[in-house]
Amino acid sequence: MDVEPVSLPLSSALSTAAGTIDRREGFLITLEEPPGIGEAMPLPGWTESLEACRDALETATSIVSDCGVEAALDDLDPTATPAARHGLDLAIADRRARVAGQSLARYLGQTPRESVPVNATVGDAPAKKTAERATAAVDAGFGTVKVKVGARSVDADVSRIQAVRDAIGPAATIRADANAAWRLSETRRAIEELATVDVSYVEQPLAADDLPGHAALRGGDVEIALDESLRATGLDAIAAADAADVLVLKPMALGGVRRTRSLALEARARGIDPVITTTVDGVVARTAAIHLAASLGIERACGLATADRLREDLAPDPAPVEEGRIAVPDGPGIGVEFE
């Protein structure tokens, strides 16, 4: 097992209520004979720190040489060091899929979709700029735009979303992601306004642990999606509280694509619709997340169109966005080729 540090500058930073992401640092993991690749790209606040990830992968490397990859994977805690576990789990899954001569999507599920619908991600910016970015996305063929809110007043955010609807017309789907920045009373008010411009869902309006608050917001024309709450409270608590219509799952924050697939299936069995997104990862993790979404047959647009934010990537992109969808690579494994 080889662990190589990687650092990816973003060409366009992502501004959110929880801060701005402008660089991604992590590790590329390589297994040999048979080959497999994985990516551990920690995002502090969502996963362990870079240092904790490095330490966990160092320990994993020594367990691999003494006891093999499965023992090393067992030792990686999906809650404490989810990005490190994601990296090794993916390298193992990629290796197994390649050995079986299957795409990762087929290895994960028997009848994957050939392509997945994806949303454009529009960061915080003034109303005019927000509307321009949303228009550019719809002109490029996206059927869904997700707009980051919560970095300014609720009134300002409502105006931004109204400007987006005015600019893009009635056809495209709009979502708003508040990254836990809003309070219950102002969210009720915002949702009333957002319903009039046909916003499909609001993602994580309230604090991650406020499941009763989110439950109280459900039932109207605007659905409630939970993201941060999954790691903070767990699926059992979310389902028991009836707190979500949609669950946003990030493999890097949840300890790997295979665990994330199990969680997504469990969510669906409990009547909650899963959506897969990245944490603005490199091509290895991003493409793996595309395979995962395809293996689940997800019909809602997923947050996987994040490649264009990277100024540099780890390898050429085998799965570009076309007309708001990404075709899943159908060769063996993840399908990322290093030059």
Ligand SMILES: O=C(O)CCC(=O)c1ccccc1C(=O)O
């Ligand atoms: O879902 C998307 O459109 C892209 C991913 C995204 O928004 C995101 C990226 C990094 C960290 C957090 C988030 C988030 O969904 O809150």
Ligand SMILES: [Mg+2]
């Ligand atoms: Mg989110």
